Amino acid sequence: MKNDNNKESINQRNINQENIKKLIDDKFAAVIVWDEKNDNVLTVQKASLVALMKFLKENSYDFLADITAVDYKDKFAVVYQLYQFLNSGHLTVRVELDHDKPQVESMCCLWDAANWLEREILDLMGVEFLNHPDPRRILLNDDFPGHPLRKDYVHEPSKYQGRRSIRK
Numbered sequence: 001m002k003n004d005n006n007k008e009s010i011n012q013r014n015i016n017q018e019n020i021k022k023l024i025d026d027k028f029a030a031v032i033v034w035d036e037k038n039d040n041v042l043t044v045q046k047a048s049l050v051a052l053m054k055f056l057k058e059n060s061y062d063f064l065a066d067i068t069a070v071d072y073k074d075k076f077a078v079v080y081q082l083y084q085f086l087n088s089g090h091l092t093v094r095v096e097l098d099h100d101k102p103q104v105e106s107m108c109c110l111w112d113a114a115n116w117l118e119r120e121i122l123d124l125m126g127v128e129f130l131n132h133p134d135p136r137r138i139l140l141n142d143d144f145p146g147h148p149l150r151k152d153y154v155h156e157p158s159k160y161q162g163r164r165s166i167r168k
Contacts, residue, residue: 064111106132
């Protein structure tokens, strides 16, 4: 009696970095751009992010190690670090967002680890993750003004909730 799980694991063993790049190119060539300097970094169009990430998870990129955001003054980039344990593969997926209204779909539907990582980015950078199950601040108080890691954030020395914000 054959097991479907065994068939899946055999297919996953055949997916290495070279094979996955070809699979990604075959399916997403119109919506991705590979980095010229680093062959395991790609940028995907915002509208295709969820489809690409779902495809990667189904093809052995089963670990979301980190999510971060970068403020380039005129745009934001959200950067996902994915790993596959079976073949020790690593892939970096970037998506660029409008600076005036940075929004992207949440990856909580695929990886539970995305929950707190996305909340941290919301809190410190102001990037909104659509369909996030718990879109609250995680590090700063709810009434903290702004998002302190943004390049346009202006820190005004003042008392915050009765505490000094700058030590003397």
